[in-house]
Amino acid sequence: MAMLIKIIKFYGRFTLSFTAIGFFFRSLLWPRFSPDFRGQIWLVTGASGGLGKAIVAQAAAAGATVLAVARSSAKLDALVKAYGAGVAPMTADLSLQRDTQRLVEDIVRSGRKIDVLVNNVGSLLNDFSLTSEGRETSFATNILNHFLLTERLIESSVLKNDSVVINMSSGGMYNAPLMIAKMNVTDPKRYAGVFAYAVHKRGQAELTKYWSATYGPRGMKFYVMHPGWADTEGVERSLPRFHKVLNLILRDGRQGTETAIWLAATRPDREPGGFWFDRKIRPSHVYPATMVSKDTPAGLADYLRGELGKLT
Numbered sequence: 001m002a003m004l005i006k007i008i009k010f011y012g013r014f015t016l017s018f019t020a021i022g023f024f025f026r027s028l029l030w031p032r033f034s035p036d037f038r039g040q041i042w043l044v045t046g047a048s049g050g051l052g053k054a055i056v057a058q059a060a061a062a063g064a065t066v067l068a069v070a071r072s073s074a075k076l077d078a079l080v081k082a083y084g085a086g087v088a089p090m091t092a093d094l095s096l097q098r099d100t101q102r103l104v105e106d107i108v109r110s111g112r113k114i115d116v117l118v119n120n121v122g123s124l125l126n127d128f129s130l131t132s133e134g135r136e137t138s139f140a141t142n143i144l145n146h147f148l149l150t151e152r153l154i155e156s157s158v159l160k161n162d163s164v165v166i167n168m169s170s171g172g173m174y175n176a177p178l179m180i181a182k183m184n185v186t187d188p189k190r191y192a193g194v195f196a197y198a199v200h201k202r203g204q205a206e207l208t209k210y211w212s213a214t215y216g217p218r219g220m221k222f223y224v225m226h227p228g229w230a231d232t233e234g235v236e237r238s239l240p241r242f243h244k245v246l247n248l249i250l251r252d253g254r255q256g257t258e259t260a261i262w263l264a265a266t267r268p269d270r271e272p273g274g275f276w277f278d279r280k281i282r283p284s285h286v287y288p289a290t291m292v293s294k295d296t297p298a299g300l301a302d303y304l305r306g307e308l309g310k311l312t
């Protein structure tokens with residue numbers, strides 16, 4: 001009963017705001033802007049579908065060269081066909097540390113320097129699975145390899161000192177505190193997909209604070225945002241009932257990613273590590289219980305570094 005009340009309260013609170021309805025009314029008040037990304041190189045993960053694809057489309061239309069990363073080369077080829085030669089496909093499975101390392105090596109070898117990194121890839125997996133490297137798949141995809149990719153690109157000076165990093169989190173993070181011990185649940189009996197996703201998404205927000213504090217002084221800007229609720233294959237696959245009930249009012253990809261494009265174009269200085277949604281910093285917590293944690297952003301970074309160190 002308590003769970004049912006929590007769910008009703010959650011949807012009561014967020015349905016108007018997170019769907020296309022909230023986007024429509026908020027956007028009436030926004031000043032128009034025309035992004036100009038000519039001369040910039042973007043790296044977008046999870047680029048061949050859903051929100052990643054919408055980001056690629058908008059960045060390429062505004063003149064950026066976009067390195068688009070996903071697993072399926074067929075889907076990436078379709079992306080190039082749709083958005084032109086400014087899109088450079090790069091295949092990698094970002095649930096795998098070795099593939100992520102190989103991706104970084106390929107980028108370093110290419111000599112390209114990156115202006116905007118969008119850590120977009122992520123999934124909510126209802127069914128437990130382990131990667132071939134022995135990690136719970138959503139942990140590896142949603143946060144561990146974001147950390148690896150970002151840190152290696154910084155270490156190798158591929159991310160420019162005036163670059164922007166945008167981490168695509170989720171309102172789902174409202175359901176978990178920072179909990180390092182629950183990041184990589186490798187026992188199927190203890191795995192719960194929705195909660196694991198919330199823990200990873202909270203982790204992305206906390207990592208953004210760590211990166212802002214550590215690399216911000218160099219001039220890099222780190223943002224974490226959520227897209228609201230958008231109609232994507234990922235949502236349809238992971239939350240079929242939610243999708244069935246709400247699909248008529250879900251955001252489209254452009255609406256879900258408008259804030260990412262706006263952040264990259266305007267680079268606001270407000271509250272480093274703040275949680276952005278629809279061009280504004282929103283509360284990072286809506287439940288008092290998630291504010292309590294013995295873990296810290298720097299502790300999370302240490303943990304992820306240690307986890308990566310296990311595989312040589």
Ligand SMILES: NC(=O)c1ccc[n+]([C@@H]2O[C@H](COP(=O)([O-])OP(=O)(O)OC[C@H]3O[C@@H](n4cnc5c(N)ncnc54)[C@H](OP(=O)(O)O)[C@@H]3O)[C@@H](O)[C@H]2O)c1
Nearest residue numbers: 046048049050051070071072094095122170229230232234
């Ligand atoms: N849609 C929403 O309402 C919503 C709400 C809150 C947060 N988000 C967040 O927004 C991000 C994008 O969500 P989405 O709904 O657009 O997802 P999606 O529809 O599932 O699209 C995922 C994209 O990522 C790629 N991908 C998946 N696994 C990959 C892997 N292991 N390595 C490389 N690429 C991979 C997929 O292409 P391939 O299959 O070809 O690899 C596809 O291009 C996620 O981080 C999600 O948590 C979305």
